[in-house]
Amino acid sequence: MNFYREAAEVLDELDAKKGSIQGNLNAVTEKNRKRTAALVIETLNIISATPLLKEEKRHVTSPNLALVLVHDLLFARGGVQASDGPIKQALLRHQTRLKAELVRLKIRRGVEGNEGLAEKGDERANQIPRYVRVNANVWTMGEAIAHFEAAGFSLTSLPDAFPEPKQFAIDLHIPDLLLFHPSASLTSSPLLTEGKIILQDKASCFPAYILISPVSADQKSARADVGKVVDATAAPGNKTSALSALMGNQGEITAFERDPKRFKTLQIMLKKARCKNVTPLNKDFLSVDPEDDVFEGVTHILLDPSCSGSGIVNRMDYLLEAGEEEPGVDEARLLKLGSFQLKMIKHAMKIKSANRITYSTCSIHKEEDEYVVRDALASEEAAQAGFVLGPRTKVLPSWSRRGLSEGTGLSEDDANCLIRCTPGEDRTNGFFVACFVKATALEQKQVGKRARDEDETPEEGVTSARPRKKKKKKTKRQKEHQ
Numbered sequence: 001m002n003f004y005r006e007a008a009e010v011l012d013e014l015d016a017k018k019g020s021i022q023g024n025l026n027a028v029t030e031k032n033r034k035r036t037a038a039l040v041i042e043t044l045n046i047i048s049a050t051p052l053l054k055e056e057k058r059h060v061t062s063p064n065l066a067l068v069l070v071h072d073l074l075f076a077r078g079g080v081q082a083s084d085g086p087i088k089q090a091l092l093r094h095q096t097r098l099k100a101e102l103v104r105l106k107i108r109r110g111v112e113g114n115e116g117l118a119e120k121g122d123e124r125a126n127q128i129p130r131y132v133r134v135n136a137n138v139w140t141m142g143e144a145i146a147h148f149e150a151a152g153f154s155l156t157s158l159p160d161a162f163p164e165p166k167q168f169a170i171d172l173h174i175p176d177l178l179l180f181h182p183s184a185s186l187t188s189s190p191l192l193t194e195g196k197i198i199l200q201d202k203a204s205c206f207p208a209y210i211l212i213s214p215v216s217a218d219q220k221s222a223r224a225d226v227g228k229v230v231d232a233t234a235a236p237g238n239k240t241s242a243l244s245a246l247m248g249n250q251g252e253i254t255a256f257e258r259d260p261k262r263f264k265t266l267q268i269m270l271k272k273a274r275c276k277n278v279t280p281l282n283k284d285f286l287s288v289d290p291e292d293d294v295f296e297g298v299t300h301i302l303l304d305p306s307c308s309g310s311g312i313v314n315r316m317d318y319l320l321e322a323g324e325e326e327p328g329v330d331e332a333r334l335l336k337l338g339s340f341q342l343k344m345i346k347h348a349m350k351i352k353s354a355n356r357i358t359y360s361t362c363s364i365h366k367e368e369d370e371y372v373v374r375d376a377l378a379s380e381e382a383a384q385a386g387f388v389l390g391p392r393t394k395v396l397p398s399w400s401r402r403g404l405s406e407g408t409g410l411s412e413d414d415a416n417c418l419i420r421c422t423p424g425e426d427r428t429n430g431f432f433v434a435c436f437v438k439a440t441a442l443e444q445k446q447v448g449k450r451a452r453d454e455d456e457t458p459e460e461g462v463t464s465a466r467p468r469k470k471k472k473k474k475t476k477r478q479k480e481h482q
């Protein structure tokens, strides 16, 4: 068993150092890297579909230990090497379920053997370019473009075209974002270790950009209203470092992360990305009183809590984006996650000086997305502080896929304020973003008036059409959680 513990510890250490499985895989030879990555991620998918981690907490003490054990059980020629003992027994108790999940996965992927699984993966991942965020804290977009041209890539003038293997393009929606062909081998680039680039899916760049960025071409005046910023759920720090760069490495960002290991990763990431305007705190956001001094003067909050990760089809992004939660898609688990996510939003809404909050998930499930927004809008916290949804005009208006209204309890106006990304259709992983803004007194009055007069056409600017009287009522989901 020592072998497994040691392997898990190595993974833990590498996680802490590199912040992602991507880094770990750099240790594997180029030839085997893709194949190994595929099987590692598929193993994670399989584990997440079973109750192994939950039910065997006492013996299988970390996800990394589960990873090496289950990987061997399902894929290694010699099977599990561990001698008989409580850990092996724990694994064997779940082997039928684990093997059944492997069969199910192969059917889903349309492959027969394990080899096919290693090679095929999720087809939708092949439609996602390799996105590279240029870290403006370290160098400029111009310098980055010159660098890649000197390295033999040519900048394509059609930003919407999918770049060919030796091409790259500038993204249409996010400044400082470049896209390459998925085969572009950048995971071992020194630019990563120098903090010059960050490999970050396009959709994952949306929240920071929507929170801080210009709502008009006049960037400076748009940023004048930004006081202090909080990233409530920060590790590994992709969005925190994006915020830092968007703020020109100035101002003040406080980054909360409750998990000590992930906090270390966050610290390393912030150092590497040369973020001088971030104070990381190893604290649970929910445990800090909204009236605590740490929140004084905070106007903008980024909330990207742990989620099921169900939108992530790009294997390499999986561990980075989903957070420490074990993913799973059964209804009970989704509702539990949704209720935690709602709690986080309501906590953020209680911070008096806050006037803009982005909420995001890498989940495609309504239970973590629209339902959570619906309940947040209907909450006492939103009513008291006057939070409504920021209008589409201020929430990446050129992104065409918006939130869902049908069957979610949200009006079409509300849904239009939200952003959705669908893997396989949008060249990104699945993602969701909502932006809550504090309405001015006048806007609040108008929302109230609209609530009383349902036939009135919604005004430009404030789009929460939720009638106030509904706020008093408990939603179906709230009732379910009592």
Ligand SMILES: C[S@@+](CC[C@H](N)C(=O)[O-])C[C@H]1O[C@@H](n2cnc3c(N)ncnc32)[C@H](O)[C@@H]1O
Pocket (backbone or CB within 6 Å): 204, 232, 233, 234, 235, 236, 237, 238, 239, 240, 256, 257, 258, 259, 262, 283, 284, 285, 286, 304, 305, 306, 307, 320, 321, 322, 323, 324
């Ligand atoms: C989805 S990940 C965040 C990814 C990050 N925003 C990024 O882009 O790199 C969610 C993170 O929130 C942390 N977290 C969850 N609940 C928290 C809480 N109550 N307070 C602080 N951190 C929390 C998790 O440990 C996890 O690291």
